Amino acid sequence: MTQDELKALVGQAALQYVVPGEIVGVGTGSTVNKFIEALATLKDRIAGAVSSSDASTARLQALGIRVFDANAVGELSVYIDGADEIDGQGCMIKGGGAALTREKIVAAQSRRFVCIADESKRVAVLGRFPLPVEVIPMAEARITRQFAALGGTARLRLKDGAPLVTDNGQHILDVTGLSLEDPTAFESMVNQWPGVVTVGVFAHQKAAVCLLGTDQGVRTLSF
Numbered sequence: 001m002t003q004d005e006l007k008a009l010v011g012q013a014a015l016q017y018v019v020p021g022e023i024v025g026v027g028t029g030s031t032v033n034k035f036i037e038a039l040a041t042l043k044d045r046i047a048g049a050v051s052s053s054d055a056s057t058a059r060l061q062a063l064g065i066r067v068f069d070a071n072a073v074g075e076l077s078v079y080i081d082g083a084d085e086i087d088g089q090g091c092m093i094k095g096g097g098a099a100l101t102r103e104k105i106v107a108a109q110s111r112r113f114v115c116i117a118d119e120s121k122r123v124a125v126l127g128r129f130p131l132p133v134e135v136i137p138m139a140e141a142r143i144t145r146q147f148a149a150l151g152g153t154a155r156l157r158l159k160d161g162a163p164l165v166t167d168n169g170q171h172i173l174d175v176t177g178l179s180l181e182d183p184t185a186f187e188s189m190v191n192q193w194p195g196v197v198t199v200g201v202f203a204h205q206k207a208a209v210c211l212l213g214t215d216q217g218v219r220t221l222s223f
């Protein structure tokens with residue numbers, strides 16, 4: 001199966017976690033786009049969605065799914081999103097699509113994080129994928145030095161030759177050269193650095209379930 005077919009497989013499989021009549025938390029990315037297409041087939045049986053990005057909001061609305069402001073609703077039963085990497089404990093690196101801050105917000109508002117991913121995302125130790133960190137531009141140089149002191153190399157993410165601007169009006173640093181043996185401690189530490197909006201380690205908001213797309217079908221991993 002192609003990676004695209006694996007993404008479609010897990011996007012469809014995630015429907016089983018959607019609670020009829022309720023609002024579902026929706027992530028961002030190419031795997032989630034497959035989920036959104038599948039979700040459209042249930043649109044008359046759900047109340048709507050809370051979205052983690054302008055891009056997902058546009059897709060949901062285009063398919064006739066109502067999108068609620070996160071502040072207008074309470075706790076959600078489930079949040080469904082992809083990942084750039086997921087380890088054996090359900091901890092993830094996220095933010096390849098620059099939506100990490102709102103993804104973490106919606107994940108925190110949800111009782112259960114269901115990760116949908118193809119098997120290329122499964123790793124023993126997080127850190128091969130460059131770690132996205134959303135930062136306030138004024139703090140970029142200092143945060144870059146702080147990562148360098150840990151052995152990491154932070155690069156400003158560009159789009160069309162200019163710094164990428166997130167949905168929150170901030171920038172993204174992508175950090176290579178890190179090996180996250182203790183993702184929870186690492187997330188807590190980087191969260192404390194002034195100017196960091198969100199670090200793309202999802203250990204405090206880790207997955208409860210991962211639907212992993214493999215050539216043999218969907219593997220369900222519970223954490």
Ligand code: 5RP
Pocket residue numbers: 027028029030031032081082083084093094095096097098099100103
């Ligand atoms: C976006 C994300 C995505 O979940 C992550 O990048 C995976 O994306 P894809 O499903 O396209 O591989 O964190 O900010």
